[in-house]
Amino acid sequence: MEMTKGLLAHLDTRLSELRQQKERGTKIVGYTPTAYMPEELVYASGALPIALDRGGDIEPVLASTSYLGRVLDTFCRAQIGYRVMHQEPLYQIPDLVIVPVTDLHVRGLADSWDFFAGVEVFRLGVPHSKVGHAFQHYLAGLNLLKERLEKLTGLEITEKRLREEIALSNSLRGLLREISLMRKSENPPISGKEFIRLSHDSLHADRHVMIKALKSLRDELQVNKTIRPKGARILLTGSTLAWGDDKVVDLLETAGASIVVEEFCEGLRTYWEDVNADDDPMKALADSYLMKRVPCAFFRGSPEERFDFLLRLVKDFNVDGVVWYSLMYRETYGIESHIFHKVLEKTNMPMLIVNSEYSPAETGHLRTRIETFIQTIERG
Amino acid sequence: MDPEFLNLIGIEGEELNKEVPRLEKAFGILKIVPKDIDRAKERVSRIFSMELRGMRKIWGIAVKELVDLILAKEEGKKVAYGSYPPLSELLVAGSLASDDIYCSPAEAVIDMVLSPMFGPDKVVPILETAERHGLAPNLAACSFLKTRLGAIVNGIVPIPDLLLSFCFLCDQTPKTDEVLHDLYGIPVAYVDNIFEDNGYGWPEDISQERVEYFANEIRCCAEKFSQVMEHELTEEKVREAVALNANVFRAAADLREFMKADPVPLSQSDFMMISRAVYSATRRGSLEGIEALAILSEEVKKRINQGVGPVAKGAPRVLLTNAPMDPSPLVTVIEGLGLAIPATSLASAPIKGTPRAYDSIWEHIAYTLMRRRGAYHSSWGWILQLKELASVWNVDGLIIFVHLPCRQYELFPLKAKEVIEKEIGIPVVIIEGDFVDLRDYNAQQTRTRLETFAELVKRRK
Numbered sequence: 001m002e003m004t005k006g007l008l009a010h011l012d013t014r015l016s017e018l019r020q021q022k023e024r025g026t027k028i029v030g031y032t033p034t035a036y037m038p039e040e041l042v043y044a045s046g047a048l049p050i051a052l053d054r055g056g057d058i059e060p061v062l063a064s065t066s067y068l069g070r071v072l073d074t075f076c077r078a079q080i081g082y083r084v085m086h087q088e089p090l091y092q093i094p095d096l097v098i099v100p101v102t103d104l105h106v107r108g109l110a111d112s113w114d115f116f117a118g119v120e121v122f123r124l125g126v127p128h129s130k131v132g133h134a135f136q137h138y139l140a141g142l143n144l145l146k147e148r149l150e151k152l153t154g155l156e157i158t159e160k161r162l163r164e165e166i167a168l169s170n171s172l173r174g175l176l177r178e179i180s181l182m183r184k185s186e187n188p189p190i191s192g193k194e195f196i197r198l199s200h201d202s203l204h205a206d207r208h209v210m211i212k213a214l215k216s217l218r219d220e221l222q223v224n225k226t227i228r229p230k231g232a233r234i235l236l237t238g239s240t241l242a243w244g245d246d247k248v249v250d251l252l253e254t255a256g257a258s259i260v261v262e263e264f265c266e267g268l269r270t271y272w273e274d275v276n277a278d279d280d281p282m283k284a285l286a287d288s289y290l291m292k293r294v295p296c297a298f299f300r301g302s303p304e305e306r307f308d309f310l311l312r313l314v315k316d317f318n319v320d321g322v323v324w325y326s327l328m329y330r331e332t333y334g335i336e337s338h339i340f341h342k343v344l345e346k347t348n349m350p351m352l353i354v355n356s357e358y359s360p361a362e363t364g365h366l367r368t369r370i371e372t373f374i375q376t377i378e379r380g
Numbered sequence: 381m382d383p384e385f386l387n388l389i390g391i392e393g394e395e396l397n398k399e400v401p402r403l404e405k406a407f408g409i410l411k412i413v414p415k416d417i418d419r420a421k422e423r424v425s426r427i428f429s430m431e432l433r434g435m436r437k438i439w440g441i442a443v444k445e446l447v448d449l450i451l452a453k454e455e456g457k458k459v460a461y462g463s464y465p466p467l468s469e470l471l472v473a474g475s476l477a478s479d480d481i482y483c484s485p486a487e488a489v490i491d492m493v494l495s496p497m498f499g500p501d502k503v504v505p506i507l508e509t510a511e512r513h514g515l516a517p518n519l520a521a522c523s524f525l526k527t528r529l530g531a532i533v534n535g536i537v538p539i540p541d542l543l544l545s546f547c548f549l550c551d552q553t554p555k556t557d558e559v560l561h562d563l564y565g566i567p568v569a570y571v572d573n574i575f576e577d578n579g580y581g582w583p584e585d586i587s588q589e590r591v592e593y594f595a596n597e598i599r600c601c602a603e604k605f606s607q608v609m610e611h612e613l614t615e616e617k618v619r620e621a622v623a624l625n626a627n628v629f630r631a632a633a634d635l636r637e638f639m640k641a642d643p644v645p646l647s648q649s650d651f652m653m654i655s656r657a658v659y660s661a662t663r664r665g666s667l668e669g670i671e672a673l674a675i676l677s678e679e680v681k682k683r684i685n686q687g688v689g690p691v692a693k694g695a696p697r698v699l700l701t702n703a704p705m706d707p708s709p710l711v712t713v714i715e716g717l718g719l720a721i722p723a724t725s726l727a728s729a730p731i732k733g734t735p736r737a738y739d740s741i742w743e744h745i746a747y748t749l750m751r752r753r754g755a756y757h758s759s760w761g762w763i764l765q766l767k768e769l770a771s772v773w774n775v776d777g778l779i780i781f782v783h784l785p786c787r788q789y790e791l792f793p794l795k796a797k798e799v800i801e802k803e804i805g806i807p808v809v810i811i812e813g814d815f816v817d818l819r820d821y822n823a824q825q826t827r828t829r830l831e832t833f834a835e836l837v838k839r840r841k
Contacts, residue, residue: 069782069790071519103551104787107575111759114578115795125576125590128547128554133596140589141576300547300554300570303562329520331787335555338514339562 007213010205015089017206021048022093027152030094030119032079032109033203033266035293036126037100038142038285040165040275043207044157045149051203052079052097053266054088055242058358067112073105074327074357075240080112090204096152098145100124103298105330122148128300130291139286146282159281166277166284168207175214176202176271182221183260184317187228189221192236192259193249199267200243231256232377235313237263238325239297239333248325248354251367255374261317263310269293297332306336307343314349321350321377323370328357350377385417388430390440399444406450409536412498420497427496427707429650434676439497441672442657445484445664446493452482453538458609461537462544462661463553464488464524467571469745470544470602470613471661473621477611483544484662486537487527491816492656495706500818506530507817514559515552519784523816525556532560539564542608544601548573548594549756549788569604571597573750579758583751584733591738594746602742615741622745624666628659631673638680639722640773643689645680648700648714648721649707655726656705691720696776696834696841699769701725703781704815710781713827717834723773725755725766759792763799770804777837778808779830783815807840809833 022028027047031037042049055074060081067080082088099110101123114121125141127134146157176199182189198217202210234257236249241264252259262268275281275288294309295302314322322344326333337353344351352373354366381400386392391399429435452459457480462471464485474483494502503523510526511517513533531537543561545568547554557568573594577587602613632655638645654676658669687693697720703710714721735751738744754761770778778800782789797808811826 067794069784069793071784072787072790101574101576104575104791107759108787108791110578111791111795114760121578123576123578125574127574127593128572129570131600133593137574137589137593297555298551300545300572301558301561301568303558329787331516331521331552332555334516334520335514335552335559339559342562 004213004217006216007201007205007209010209010213011201014204014206018048018050018093022095027095028093029096029098029149029152030091031098032100032106033270034100034102034106034126035265035269035296036102036289037098037124038275038289040162040169040285041142041146041149041157042098043165043168044162045146046153046155047095047149050090050094051243051266052082052091052094053200053203053243054078054082054091055240056245056247056358057087058360060085060087061358064112067116068108071329072108073239073330075242075245076105076109078242078358079109080116083113083117094119096120096122096148098122098124100126102126102296103332127290128298130295135286135291138290139283142282142286162281163277166275166281168211170274171211172202172207172214173271173274175211175218179214179218179221180261180268180271186318187230188258188260189224189226191228191253192234192262193246193253196241196249196259196262196267199271203243203266228258229256231258232320232374233258233260233318235261235263235310235317235319235322236325237310237322239327239330240265241267241325245356245358247356247363248323248366248370251363251370252323252374255367255371256378257374260319261313263294263313265296269296297336303336303339307340310340311343311347319349321352321373323373324351324353326353326355328355382414382417382421385421388421388424388436388439389443390433390436390438391444399447402447402451403443406447409450410494416498416502419499423499424497427649427712428653429646432676432679434672434679435650435654437668437672437675438654438657441664441668442489442493442653443497445489445657445662448482448664449484449486449489449537456480457482459483459538459540460542460544460605460609461486461528461540463528463546463550463557464660465546465549466661467544467546467548467598467601467745467749468625468659468661469618469622470571470598470605472625472663472666473602473613473618474544474605474609475661475663476621476624476666477609477613477617481609481611485660486531486540487524488656488660489662490527490531490537491524491705492653492660495704495816496653500706500816503527503816504819506534506536507819509533513563515556518820519814519817522550522552522783522785523814525552527816529556529559533563540566542566542605543568544605545570547571548597551787552785567604567608569601569608571601573597573756575758577758579754579760579764582754582757582761582764583731586747586750586757590750591743591747594750595740595742598745599742618741618745622741625659625661628666628669628673631670632658635673635677635680636723636727638677638684641684641689643687643691643693643695644697644720644722645683645689647690647707647711648703648724649711652703652707652711652724689720690715691718695720696837697722697773698777698779698837699723699725699766699773699775700779701766701781702783702815704813704818706818709818709821709823709826710811710813713830714779714834717830719777719834719837722775723769725769727769727773755788759795762792763796766796767800767804770800770806775806776841777806777833779833780808780810782810782812784812785814807833807836
């Protein structure tokens with residue numbers, strides 16, 4: 001695809017560009033992509049947000065054992081590993097790191113950076129429900145974040161500026177949504193892996209470059225009638241599908257499956273809903289990021305809303321099977337997978353639950369299980 | 381019922397007629413056979429100071445509470461289960477709301493008796509059932525929660541009318557309750573909190589926003605209790621419970637002061653059992669605990685005068701964060717190595733600053749919890765509290781027991797070890813294990829680590 005060349009070239013130079021901007025005084029704000037950190041606020045402060053979303057490597061997980069216990073989510077453990085090992089340059093440049101504290105695993109991530117990384121951590125509290133006082137609390141947290149960002153950059157976040165940033169982020173979300181929805185068609189014009197890559201790229205690239213690239217891709221996909229091999233249509237869901245964690249995606253596509261939609265913290269949740277900034281933009285952010293988003297599994301009493309949404313995706317994307325991909329020890333997703341499996345059984349929808357600890361040793365048995373699952377679906 | 385066993389659990393006099401048939405019925409449901417009773421007599425007498433009448437009363441409280449739990453529905457009560465660790469004030473208020481209500485942290489009531497009294501294998505079938513219903517096997521999911529789920533599914537305890545999911549420290553609790561909701565349609569009331577503070581300002585600096593959020597959660601939970609249990613949990617009732625709870629807390633704290641004596645007059649096995657029985661937020665603990673503590677107090681004073689204790693006078697003293705319900709895998713080993721354990725992290729330490737006063741009982745509870753326990757505030761709060769306790773109790777070492785499936789325990793120990801070794805100058809060892817599930821317990825490995833630690837502590841003293 002033509003557009004990806006331009007985007008790839010941009011991403012190739014993105015790190016050095018960020019470093020140059022930092023040298024010129026622009027503040028770089030890292031954040032954990034749990035879908036609860038409005039990047040619009042960071043942009044409006046004049047800083048640049050960068051998602052710290054790398055995963056899939058075993059070495060940082062092993063390195064984390066000097067800082068955190070081992071019975072924690074693999075992705076969350078890996079984050080301190082990337083920082084202390086200097087393996088991922090993006091993890092070295094933030095002036096401030098924002099961690100939306102969603103559950104104990106992410107709190108562990110925040111603690112480990114706070115205790116050992118030598119960079120300031122701002123913890124954004126994320127309530128575990130959508131009741132009235134939860135909304136008020138999240139909004140208060142966003143206001144504290146706003147103050148902190150203003151102090152960091154020395155720029156006031158004006159309502160006008162925030163509205164502009166919201167509009168720009170809405171454009172980006174809208175394009176990702178439009179392209180994602182094209183996969184509802186019988187012949188999806190873009191593979192799951194390609195879309196996941198785009199979704200991750202959108203968390204790192206300059207938004208103007210990304211929007212231009214996505215517009216170009218959308219136009220290209222609308223006329224592109226390439227026939228892809230038809231495989232079992234898969235909904236891939238779970239806790240975290242990190243940037244670089246390609247194992248399960250690769251195994252699925254190699255087995256002949258077509259991932260038509262994926263529902264993860266740093267994926268669909270970030271682009272599914274726009275922010276409606278007609279009213280107070282801070283309230284609009286809180287409304288969109290907390291109240292309108294599909295709840296993660298750490299929400300109290302979340303299954304009903306989550307499962308309704310997942311079942312809607314199954315129907316709308318004409319899914320043949322669900323793959324639930326959890327990282328080790330993320331118990332909220334682990335327990336929820338057990339309940340959802342029972343829900344799907346009632347509809348005769350096949351579901352496979354796989355776990356990972358980013359270990360190369362797990363590839364063999366994952367391959368066997370995934371291949372068998374896909375073959376079972378294809379044989380009807 | 382074996383009279384020797386009844387004597388051991390302090391059931392005597394007029395209580396016998398009332399309690400023995402109930403005990404027999406409950407033990408029948410638990411499938412406790414005479415062989416188990418013989419084992420219980422041997423274990424309890426070996427591990428705990430059962431020569432003390434107060435200790436036998438404490439065991440009586442625990443066993444009778446378990447019987448109350450098992451027979452609650454059969455005895456016509458509406459039933460609510462809080463989770464563990466409990467929101468004590470709410471549970472005590474719930475348990476005292478009416479004689480027609482049974483309310484407790486069911487998993488704690490079961491685990492504080494089954495494992496130490498009858499042996500850890502008695503809980504295994506319960507754990508295995510939970511593992512077939514969505515909780516990850518072995519150490520990946522909390523054994524308390526496995527007890528909560530497995531005991532209901534196995535029919536050991538009644539299906540409750542309401543689950544009070546105290547998830548302000550834990551994300552596994554609400555998910556476990558979702559499984560129960562899915563299985564039986566039981567309504568769930570959640571009490572949540574948000575850990576957004578780095579904790580550097582604890583205990584003085586507790587954000588009002590957090591207090592309000594937590595308070596609102598507690599209030600909503602009380603409202604749901606009133607609605608489902610059909611007995612209003614008014615602010616007044618909760619205030620009474622807060623006062624009662626504070627009395628029990630004070631009585632236990634007074635007893636704990638005696639643990640500063642040399643030699644330490646009670647084994648920490650005893651003290652943990654006392655703490656669990658009297659302030660696990662149960663009706664029996666709240667109503668009968670103070671009397672048992674008073675009896676114990678007198679007996680412990682005599683021990684101090686006689687210079688009697690589980691370890692020799694002058695033994696090095698260590699602070700232990702917490703320990704399995706069955707003391708034999710850890711506490712017994714530590715004391716056997718000649719280390720005295722005067723306190724655990726449940727002990728109180730002076731808290732800096734003047735506490736804020738709140739008119740609202742909900743805000744009072746929320747604030748008090750976050751101020752009293754560093755763990756209820758932040759990981760750094762945990763560390764600060766351990767530092768404070770290590771100083772106040774003037775210990776020679778710290779043993780951090782990590783309940784492996786608890787994510788809380790995965791966050792702070794490594795930093796706590798670094799800070800306490802550097803700032804207090806005492807050795808710290810981290811021991812991994814489980815409060816209830818001993819299927820993966822490696823006795824030799826634990827012993828080897830503790831032996832090395834004990835040698836280090838003794839050499840430095």
